[in-house]
Amino acid sequence: MMRKSLSQRPVLALAIAVLITACTHPAGEHYHPTFTNAAGNKRVFIFGAPSLAYFETTNLVIKYLNAHLDSVQVRTVACTSLEDYEDKLRRRYFDFTVINGPQLLTATQHGYTIVGRIADEYRAVIFSNRDSGIQTLADCRDRTIALTANRVLAGSVMPLMWLYEKGVDVGGLKKLYSPSYESVLLDVCLGKCAMGAVWTTSYENFRRKRPDLASRLEEKWTTPSMASSAILFKNGANQQVAGRIAALLFQLKSDEAGRQALERVGIGDFIAADSTAYAPLKRFLRKYDSLIH
Numbered sequence: 001m002m003r004k005s006l007s008q009r010p011v012l013a014l015a016i017a018v019l020i021t022a023c024t025h026p027a028g029e030h031y032h033p034t035f036t037n038a039a040g041n042k043r044v045f046i047f048g049a050p051s052l053a054y055f056e057t058t059n060l061v062i063k064y065l066n067a068h069l070d071s072v073q074v075r076t077v078a079c080t081s082l083e084d085y086e087d088k089l090r091r092r093y094f095d096f097t098v099i100n101g102p103q104l105l106t107a108t109q110h111g112y113t114i115v116g117r118i119a120d121e122y123r124a125v126i127f128s129n130r131d132s133g134i135q136t137l138a139d140c141r142d143r144t145i146a147l148t149a150n151r152v153l154a155g156s157v158m159p160l161m162w163l164y165e166k167g168v169d170v171g172g173l174k175k176l177y178s179p180s181y182e183s184v185l186l187d188v189c190l191g192k193c194a195m196g197a198v199w200t201t202s203y204e205n206f207r208r209k210r211p212d213l214a215s216r217l218e219e220k221w222t223t224p225s226m227a228s229s230a231i232l233f234k235n236g237a238n239q240q241v242a243g244r245i246a247a248l249l250f251q252l253k254s255d256e257a258g259r260q261a262l263e264r265v266g267i268g269d270f271i272a273a274d275s276t277a278y279a280p281l282k283r284f285l286r287k288y289d290s291l292i293h
Contacts, residue, residue, distance in 0.1 A: 001009055001249075004146040010215070020059035043097070044075050045073070045095045045237075045245070046077050047076050047097065048089070049077065051078065052080075053076045053181060058076065058098075060257075060260060061249075061252070061262075062110060063257055064248070064252065065245060065248055067257075069241075069244070069245075069248075081179055082150075086101065089103065089110055090106065092111050092112070095233065096234065098229050098230065098231050100229040100281075101157060102153070103282070104230050105278075109279065112232040112233065113225035113235055114230045114274055114277070114278070115231055115246050115271050115272065116230070116249060116271060117227060117228050117230045117272050118229050118267055118269075119228070119269050119271045119273060120228055120269075121228065122153075122199070123200045124223045125197065125198060126162070127196055127198075127219045128196075129193075129194055129216060135196060136215065136219075138164070140168050140195065141169065142172050144193040145175055145176070145194070145197065146176050146178055146183075146188050146192070146195070147160075147177050147178070147179050147197060148197075148198060154197070154200070155181060155197065156175075156197070157285070159197035160283075160288075161287075161291075176192070180206075183190075185203070185214075189214075189217075195220070201265075203219070205267040209281060226284065233245075233246070248272055249259060252270065253269045
């Protein structure tokens with residue numbers, strides 16, 4: 001359970017500076033950047049981001065939190081790889097994070113509690129390079145598919161399961177795993193892979209930011225939806241601070257700055273939730289592991 005307290009209110013005249021620094025870690029551990037605002041003497045509460053791309057999309061959310069917190073400063077730690085992120089979950093390095101899929105289950109097994117989730121539907125989109133010749137599922141046979149690391153829910157698990165259930169021999173697909181959704185999209189844009197799959201929100205964000213490159217892509221299929229990414233707090237984290245941050249996330253939709261932050265992420269809202277929302281995910285992953293992984 002999450003413990004005790006810190007009070008919060010807006011910080012005025014905060015000079016925003018993004019600092020990239022090396023984190024303190026044992027010798028031999030890979031460097032990973034941290035992003036923070038100047039915190040002064042404030043206590044730091046660490047938000048874990050699975051990749052550098054998530055720092056950009058969640059930056060306004062973190063600024064919103066910091067503008068409404070007083071003696072605490074939220075700092076983003078962006079991981080360099082999925083393995084780095086999972087390692088930090090197991091070591092309970094983050095105070096809170098937002099994630100889905102096998103990584104969510106890893107977090108709950110290592111001392112994190114679900115308090116909310118993204119309200120939107122969670123789907124994967126399968127897309128192709130316009131010049132790939134892929135029109136039907138039969139055209140996917142023996143082609144190269146770009147995926148966001150192995151065992152990322154929307155980036156590999158959901159699309160592979162959908163293709164399998166539609167009769168595609170996923171074992172015959174050549175799989176190219178990339179460190180981020182942007183890498184997946186670029187690999188297909190540039191013709192390195194015939195097709196790819198990412199979270200639908202990541203696809204829409206890319207289309208909005210890079211319409212020139214996105215014009216080379218063609219959306220083919222979307223998977224059925226599942227519960228979207230969960231907000232998790234570390235058990236033993238300051239309970240009052242965690243409760244305040246959760247409340248701020250749930251109220252983002254209520255003012256203009258919060259709505260802009262949600263728009264940057266590409267989602268509609270955060271809502272309260274608990275582990276029961278993810279019982280279907282556990283069943284889905286068991287099925288996936290028995291059939292494909």
